[in-house]
Amino acid sequence: MRIWKYSGMYMIATGMIHNVVGLLMGWEVLGLMAQDGWVNSVSSEPDRNAIFWFLAIGFFWMITGHVFHKYLKESDHALPAIFGWYLLLFAVVGCTLMPVSGIWLFFPQAIMIILVKRNK
Incomplete structure (x- = not known):
């Protein structure tokens, strides 16, 4: 089985x-933003900024995963190893700064992308 085909x-x-974690943790803050009518509801409030960026990065990872999946499905080639190295760097820095987090999830993804045999 070529597990690398599922990295996307x-x-x-x-x-x-x-994003599920973000919704659960930030439900109250999101409710306040909804009460303010969503438009310009983030401003400079730290809790609102935090939940906005928390959810935004989750969507970014979903978009990136979709692009990876589409590439893997259509080309039948492994992702370039550089993506794995960037994910590994992100995981190392992230886990150093915030060891009690979900950033650990990026280690197996990075290693999977780096170690796959490349199609010629």
Whole structure:
């Protein structure tokens, strides 16, 4: 089985998990933003900025995962190793700064992308 073919789906799942956690943790803040009518409801308030960026990065990972999945499905080639190295760097820095987090999920994804045998 070529597990690397699922690295895009794993990235989508990571983004979905991230946003579910964000929704659960930020539900109250999102409710206040909804009461303010959403438009310009973030401003400079730290809790609103935090939930906005938390959810935005989750969506970014889902979008990235979709692009990875589409590429893998259509080309039948592994992702370029550089993507794995960037994910690994992100995971190392992220886990150093914030060890109690979900950033650990990026280690297996990075290693999967780096170690796959490349099609010639």
